[in-house]
Amino acid sequence: MRSIKKLLLIYTVLGILFIQQPSYAAFNFKFPKFFKFKKEKKIQENQQEQKEDIENFEEEITPQDENINNANDTHDMSENSGETDAVYISQVEIFGNNIIETSFIKDQLSAKEGYLYDRKTISADLNKIYKTGYFTQNIRAVPLRAEGGGIRLRIIVEENPPIKGFTVEGNNVVATKDIMNILSQYEGQPQNILNINSAIEQIQEMYSIKGYILARVTSVQDDPDGIVNITVDEGVINDVIVEGNYKTRDFIVKRNILLEPGTVYNENIMRDDILRLMGTQAFKDVKRDIEMDPNTGKYNITVSLDEQRTGKISLGVGVDSTSGFFGSVGFSENNFRGLGQKLSINFMAGTGILMNDSSIIDRPNLQAELGFLEPHFKSENQTLGFRAFIRNFGSYQVPLAIEKRYGADITFTRRFKAFKNLSGSISFGGESVDLDEGDEWKARQVFASRGIDFSERAKQLDGGVYAKISPALTYDTRDTIVNTRQGVLARICLEESIGFGADSFGKLYGVLKKFIPVGKKSTFVVAARGGGKLHGDMPEFAAFALGGPYSIRGFNISEVGTGNGFMMGTAEFRTPIPFMDRLTTNTFLNNVRLAAFVDAGTIFGDSLTNKLYDRPGYAITAGVGLRVFIPGLGPINLDYAIPFTNTGGKDRSNGFFTFGMGEMY
Template sequence: MNFNKGKIYSVLLITAFVLSDFSQNCFAKNTPDEEKKQFIEVKSIDTGNIKTLENKTYDDAITIKEIYIDGNNLVNAQNILNKLNIKVGTKFDKDLIQEDLKNIYKMGYFTEKIKAVPQQTASGIALRIQVEENVPVTGFNVTGNNVVSGEEILKLLNNQEGLPQNITELNNSIKDIEKLYADKGYILARVQKISDDPDGVINIQLNEGKIQEINISGNTKTKDFVIKRNITVAVGEVYNENKLKQDLARLYGTQAFSDVRRVISASPDDPDKYKITVEVDEKRTGSISLGGGVDTETGFFGSVGYADNNFRGLGQELSTNFNVGSGVMFNDNDVVDKAPLQFEANFVEPRLKNTLNSMRLTAFARDIASYQVPLGIEKRFGGEAEFARPIKKIPNLAGSISLGVEKVRMKEGDESGINQKFREEGYTDAFRVSKRAEQLEGGTYLTLGPGVVYDTRNSIINPTEGWCASASFKESFMVSGDAGTFGKISGAIKKYYPVGEKSTFLVGGKIASRLVGDLPEFAAFRLGGPYSIRGFREGDIGNGQGFMMATTEFRTPIPFMNRVKYKFLRDIRAAFFADAGTLFHKTFTTDLYDRPGYGISVGSGLIVPIPMLGPVRFDYGYPITNVGGGNKKGNFTFAVGERY
């Protein structure tokens, strides 16, 4: 169907109306005069063009055949075209084009002077999108940053250089800058002011959030200086949430408080600075304990003790404990059935003379059946002072040195029993007398040794991730006696891998050896029992001058226990483990009792956190290697604290 002239004039009138109505609705922010100046541009179609339309339909006449972008210098035209919903080949639609202009404006690179100018051509409509770019960005000037380098901040901004100023991109960059600070713990940092220079440089002024004052509240017994010495954040420095969290965890770890928290408020004198208040809820720290239970080493036992984790409100720790047992719980032909008596007292000053040095004083006395010397009785008493200090240059690393004195006396517990054992193994009386005297050697010793500990665990009671490594050396100088001077060196490492939210996979290992002289029987390393290879009785793998052992363990919460009211019950963990270890340079006792010298076991157990005591373990292990004269059906073990 061909157009006649009347139809062509109708098309012109309709097109003029559409263009006029479209341009009047482009940007509501402009005045009518501005709209006419910016958006309305309807040109007459000359007669030459009219003739070209004679063979076109109405639909062809209002179909967009070409789209042009005018006015862009720095922004790629294709990026603008990608924002258009109107395409070549579609009919002219004023509402759709109006939305397209809004989309172009939202790109952020242009002023509001955006126009859509349709032009009638021989083939249809050529649509020209006219834009005006913002002032180009020539660079950025960042001020007010101290804890985050300018290079790190500029990396978030450099992609805008050489392009027109873009408010959207700049706002996103502001969020990225504040997130960069927050990820490093500087949660109070804000972009305070933005301005631009005539030459295109954008100025960004930061307020990193400095601390104006630190206050303490809630403490009645604990002295302020005891709390403050555990707080490493300081007035005048930029507030760091991660650093304060470590401080609060350290405060909570003193066990003097039931809760520790922080409150942040803007300073009324200077809104660019902040007041930090550390609020504490003190708990009763002194306690007298009376208890009893059952232990694989001491049998049924009773204990009485006193402990105060905030002695005199000075953050010091004082504890004493006296323990008496019934003797070996299970029949053991190499351990005397003797009621053990044990006493221990500890005093800890975490900040000696208000320095970072800590001091631990320990006094002890033990009269027990020996697990080191078969059928022997072991009496020890002495004391030790240990001084420790964090090493500032390496976070989470601390060094220590200990000095002590100890008297060790060994005596026969069952002379007839040990004599019979020697005879059963075919040894002569002369050899027995000589070897037994060697086994019962003791003496008085001065001990001295350094140690280091590296600990990044996220919790002491129930760690789910982090490392814990230690190494120590201790030299025992004989003052009197017949066992001789000897030295020991040891190292241990554990790695915790989080599994899900609360479960943990643990891999660990330990190695130790003599370093100076031969270890007397009472000081030899032994394997087997709750603190080494579970599933074996204490010492059932044997004794030696050195050892190596490893463990893997999976710990997970008890199902449905999270519904229980008491937190320490919710913290109970089920454990599934595998242990392995071997001895170096086995002692005579290992051969006398046909102990294997190595062992591998698997098993499971429970880890129960007890307030003011630590994790208590109940494990059942099953040996999968030779047990020698030990229990082939496995063994239950009980232990307090981590194994090593």
């Protein structure tokens, strides 16, 4: 009898101890079947409730429950009756969470109130809770008998220690506050490896977007006080190695490479460096390799070059409204002396103005030009160019005159670092312009037909020697020069001509073009040009002119008029030949563009030539054309346009063809 009383006392004490801390007790305890509590036993009310919990306490479930044999097993709550009826969950309780919302934990559960009680499902639910990352492995599910039948499922969790703050080390090119903007959302939450990994990915993605593709989070450590310490390796360059340059000198290559040892590697800068190297036209290909130096933990950047022949002799033929059918011969060296300098000599001979015009004397167009360019003058953002030229042709500014020009200029250009698309230039040069009578008899006839004294002819033939100063600003965001699809080109130039034995004058002019992509391959171009005289008596050879392939198409050169100022606009739609890319992969054919356009413009300040040839001074035209890109020459433009306005002394009502090379303006 005494032994039974002792056993009763031991079980009662153990039961009280276990029930007082249900969140952390772990046992597989059941009363012997022969033992029964006496309901008439007088104990305190709270002790009675604890004993009832002990009666109802079933074997707890863990995330890795080894007692699960069948996914469809249900739990029999009857110990002696042998009942096998299914049991349902009547209530779900969450214990142990302080920060994470109970609703969040319940959302992870498949075993919900009213669902069939299934040990394997509950074990899987505990795994899902654990995989949220907020909790330790001490997760349990304790099934208890519920009043009125069913199971009262008690889920017991233990949160990870909360994060009280972050520190960041190793970052230089990205501000700490930018990194903290990613991390701060996790402060106050339990430590969660999933959230930390997500933050690491966001930090590395932020670096990558900025071009720092080597940046990595290399260490994440938590202190006992809840501070998480993050270390970043941004990817510092150990050395830049150049190989494959046999003719080009090392310092020429390296001055085109802005990345330097000791700086953080940036793929965007490297891409620009490669484009600069390719732009020298000294190389067929440029590649870069990245390798970590095991001794320093930094990176070696190897730039591999494939040099090409840079000295070329060119022969060409073409057609242009101003030069007629022409042939050209030239020599160019794009890596002069291995210093990346450019040297060119070109000669061109043409038949003269195309589409015979009674106002332009029929004679050959002869030109020669020598050019030199230092692409890195004192700095990678500065260039220095020199040009000398001779030209002899039938003037298309001054009717029936032979125009001879020779001169030279030096141009200094600087790209602004603060505004990468903006550059400024200034040219200093000298030019001699001679205008000789080409057909005096015909000129006298024209003057007589208009009742103008022939003594005015001398003013038309004014030339002289001039010193020139021309500052300019250019803004260029075009994606490419050939077949541009999007971007803006804007340029404004002041030209001051100081005469020696001739009148001095100055003028200002500018252009604005916008390229708008349409669909996948087409482009809509809108452009505006304008200019005017600032001071002095501007001679006719220097007057602004409209008409021809580079201004208002549908007219010959200068046929709309010449004057002291002008304004014009253009709208043009360009598209590839339909289905050409499906028919062939030939680059030449796929670069051909069809065009439809409208031109409009007006001249300000009437000139003597306008009166002699009854030029309208304004025009609106519309037409169609072809843009054909010829390697080595650039785009050739063939256009046909019809005027919608008065054509003056020339009957262009049936339209007119023009031929040009290069962009319209």
